[in-house]
Amino acid sequence: MVSPIPHLPLFFSMFFAIYSIAHFIIFRTWTPKLRPEAASCLISLAHGTPAVLLACQSIISDANHGFASTNTDFQNSVLEYSIAYFLMDLCHYLIFNPSDVLFIGHHLATLFVFLTCRYLVFHGAYGILILLILAEVTSFFQNVWTLASVLKAESKVAAQVFDVMSPPFYALYSVVRGLLGPLFVYKMVAFYLSGAADNVIPRWVWISWICVVVAAISVSILWISNRWIELYRERIAVIDKKQKIR
Structure with missing residues (x-):
């Protein structure tokens, strides 16, 4: 059942190399505070x-x-690819942001799901990978938005990118994490509760998966709700400022 090629060390080395190049070469002129965040x-x-x-x-x-x-071997390789990333990013948080308990907890919980699916039960990758797709489909926009966010105080271009990107990024994130994610988890729970997977995936495993996923989606909904509230307050403040000038 184990993939004949150990991809995990290779993938981890790749992410370590990318992080190191980003930290020491690509973003070397950035401040020590921003450089690790940019590398992440x-x-x-x-x-x-x-x-x-x-x-x-x-x-x-x-x-x-x-x-x-x-x-399948292909699915196991994809799981290993994500395991390697989360291990590397977990190292980043433990070194540079050890007080960020929320992200550290998120990474540990995600690693638990991927590791048990890949190395313990060898089944269920379909559902886990669908959730991975839903979680990462907004990744590009979120990372660009994050970089713009950390630079907006120092760069007008970054501030403009942040302002332009925020509404569509928030909308996409809300649909994926607030609608599609919960709908898929509902289907997943209904299947597992039927007992159809009990002979290959122990109940404690899939129950723990569901708990982790529900917690992650709940935190995501809370996070995006706060972003919408923050955006609303910022736009109201801008309108009030313009009215006072008039």
Whole structure:
């Protein structure tokens, strides 16, 4: 059941190299405070969109995919690709942002799901990879938005990019994380509750997966709700300022 080629060390080395190049070469002129954040965004960019494309291809190429189907070698490789990224980014947070308990907890929980699917039960990658697609389809926009956010105080261009990107990015994120994600999780829960996967995926495993996913979606909804509120307040403040000038 184990993939004949150990991809995880190779993928981790790749993300480590990208992070190091970003930190010490690409963003070397940035301030020590911003450089690690930018390096983290770069490895996230290297993971997000490729992971979506790879996950889609691995699902399409498996004619027998389902919530309880056996993981294919291709699907296991995609899981390893994501495991390597989250391990590298976890190292980043532990070194540069050890107080960010929310992100560290998120990465640990995500790693638990991927690792148990890949190395413990060898089944269920279909559902996990669909969730990965939903989680990472907004990755490119989120990373560009994040970089613009951290630079907006120092760069007018970054501030303009942030202002222009925020509404459409928030809208896309809201649809994916607030609508499509919960709908898919509902289908996933209904399948597992039927007992159809009990002979290949122990109940404690899929229950823990669901708990992690529901918690992640809840935090995502809370995060995007706060962003909408913040955007609304900023726009109201701008309108009030213009009215006072008149």
